[in-house]
Amino acid sequence: MKILAVETSGSTCGVTISNGDLCSTIEIYEPHQQDAQLADCAIECLKHAKLSISEIDAIAISAGPGSFTGLRIGASFAKGLCYGLDLETAIPLVPISTLQSLADQAVVDEFSNHRIVATIPSHRNLTYIQYFDALGKPLTEVALVEVEKLANGVMYGDRVVGPGTQELVSCLHAIGRIIEVHTEHSWTVLSSRFVANTANKQHRAGTLVLMNAKDFVPDYKQEFEVVQKNIVES
Amino acid sequence: MATILAIETSCDDTSVAVVSDFKVLSNQVSSQTLHDQYGGIVPELASREHVKGIAQIADLALRQAHKTIQDIDAIAVTNGPGLAGSLLVGLHFAKGLCLRYAKPLFPINHIEAHIYSAYIEHSTLEFPSICLVVSGGHTSLVFIRSVDQFEIIGSTRDDAAGEAFDKTAKMMGLGYPGGPLIDALSRTGDPKKFHFPRGLSGSNAFDFSFSGLKTAVRLFLEKNEGTVRKNDVAASVQEAIVDVLVDKSIRAAHQYDVKTICIAGGVSANSRLREKLLVQCKRSKFNLLLPSLQYCVDNAAMIGFLAELRMQNGTQPSSLNVTVNPKPIRMTS
Numbered sequence: 001m002k003i004l005a006v007e008t009s010g011s012t013c014g015v016t017i018s019n020g021d022l023c024s025t026i027e028i029y030e031p032h033q034q035d036a037q038l039a040d041c042a043i044e045c046l047k048h049a050k051l052s053i054s055e056i057d058a059i060a061i062s063a064g065p066g067s068f069t070g071l072r073i074g075a076s077f078a079k080g081l082c083y084g085l086d087l088e089t090a091i092p093l094v095p096i097s098t099l100q101s102l103a104d105q106a107v108v109d110e111f112s113n114h115r116i117v118a119t120i121p122s123h124r125n126l127t128y129i130q131y132f133d134a135l136g137k138p139l140t141e142v143a144l145v146e147v148e149k150l151a152n153g154v155m156y157g158d159r160v161v162g163p164g165t166q167e168l169v170s171c172l173h174a175i176g177r178i179i180e181v182h183t184e185h186s187w188t189v190l191s192s193r194f195v196a197n198t199a200n201k202q203h204r205a206g207t208l209v210l211m212n213a214k215d216f217v218p219d220y221k222q223e224f225e226v227v228q229k230n231i232v233e234s
Numbered sequence: 235m236a237t238i239l240a241i242e243t244s245c246d247d248t249s250v251a252v253v254s255d256f257k258v259l260s261n262q263v264s265s266q267t268l269h270d271q272y273g274g275i276v277p278e279l280a281s282r283e284h285v286k287g288i289a290q291i292a293d294l295a296l297r298q299a300h301k302t303i304q305d306i307d308a309i310a311v312t313n314g315p316g317l318a319g320s321l322l323v324g325l326h327f328a329k330g331l332c333l334r335y336a337k338p339l340f341p342i343n344h345i346e347a348h349i350y351s352a353y354i355e356h357s358t359l360e361f362p363s364i365c366l367v368v369s370g371g372h373t374s375l376v377f378i379r380s381v382d383q384f385e386i387i388g389s390t391r392d393d394a395a396g397e398a399f400d401k402t403a404k405m406m407g408l409g410y411p412g413g414p415l416i417d418a419l420s421r422t423g424d425p426k427k428f429h430f431p432r433g434l435s436g437s438n439a440f441d442f443s444f445s446g447l448k449t450a451v452r453l454f455l456e457k458n459e460g461t462v463r464k465n466d467v468a469a470s471v472q473e474a475i476v477d478v479l480v481d482k483s484i485r486a487a488h489q490y491d492v493k494t495i496c497i498a499g500g501v502s503a504n505s506r507l508r509e510k511l512l513v514q515c516k517r518s519k520f521n522l523l524l525p526s527l528q529y530c531v532d533n534a535a536m537i538g539f540l541a542e543l544r545m546q547n548g549t550q551p552s553s554l555n556v557t558v559n560p561k562p563i564r565m566t567s
Contacts, residue, residue, distance in 0.1 A: 035322060035326075035558060036555045036556075036557045039326075039554035040553075043333065068278065068281070068319075069322065072281055072282075072322060073322055073326050074326075076288065076322065076323045076326035076327040076330065078330065079330060080329060080331040080333070081330040081334050083334060084303070085296060085302055217285065220282075224282065226272055226279070
């Protein structure tokens, strides 16, 4: 199955094409590049994979949680790529949880028994967090918690992964919980490769969810609350 | 002749249109009503609504035009000015479509599209002309020489005319959006009952100012609320806004020696503005181009129309690394 994977949920702007295994990745690890670079990343990536967009079987997208604006850039772009007036001409969309894509990268082998803690920083000192077992199966729902609270919940031997890793480790030190968590093989950036890997893993397991891109909305994980200062007078 | 799919998501309306050979085949507009309860547009909510519905609205526009995406020659999209989060949705949907179907992309400035929108319903392009662009975010006078040759000769120094309507309505407790509410209330009011300031009306320049009016209305209401008829207040405030707009437009037409005046933007739907401009234009023998209401408000048809004018003029399409440009056109004087 030929998959084009898009990651824009944080400060990464990336596209990966895979055909069971990875074919090509074009990625920029710098904030504020998505608006200008995302389409070019996709064009380059297709060129390196020697594929045209019409040969792609599904578009996988990092569905959230993450930056609201980033999620929407990816979602809008994917909706354009997938677009067809009917289902025959449309390319199906595969939404991939951003935290799941990180957790799958921290799976070592089936004999391990450590937990995986996937973290993505949100605003202020809040962090998205989800616990997984050693094979990447979710143990909890996604939660949005303060870093200090998260640090108190981490246990000896947990394997921490994701852009929130450094902040969590600093916080553990700050509150005097010098416990050993594994971060040595952890990824601290987000990548379209992770999105593609998780899509492939789900495809092999027969759990891949294909949906009509028109119906997709990003998984914001936060209802937007209106406070007076956010109102633009018009 | 070209067929264009146009996308507009600069503020709170999601719009997709199909324009072919300068004719509007479809112009779908989905207006977000969820902002009304907040008395103004909430950018994050607007962006969420755009991304939710954009593909379905494209479906409606193509179906109504009896076209498929393969029939389309180019994609046009608003890339500014407007709300950044909203603009990003339309622009990236357009980029995805262009990449998938190998179509050229024409990014269009929303205000420039408004400037030429009065010509959508007129088969001949009567240039030069003076265009009054009035909306919730913009108030400008533009001298148009021809396609893509125009000069902004005056702009508001503070609030836009639409803001003046909205804020007046808010202060009077009428609701949002204020323009249509004030317009309706004014029909049974006396426009000469109270006098409100006409900002910069004595100046020879073509700039506008509506912040003084806003203050005057606030002070007036603090002093007199409850003892005066709301209809008279609404009509008098509307008269103050309309007088300045009409007066400066007519003066600009004389000074720039044009025969045609056109209006554009949401406030150009105001019935008193249309009525007074019509009278003044007749008196001075100017042609007045009044776009129908669907082209006064934000719409994708005007985006497609300007894109086709540009294609006809030989303008080259943009590469896909074009970005949004949310900042409005501002004239400093």
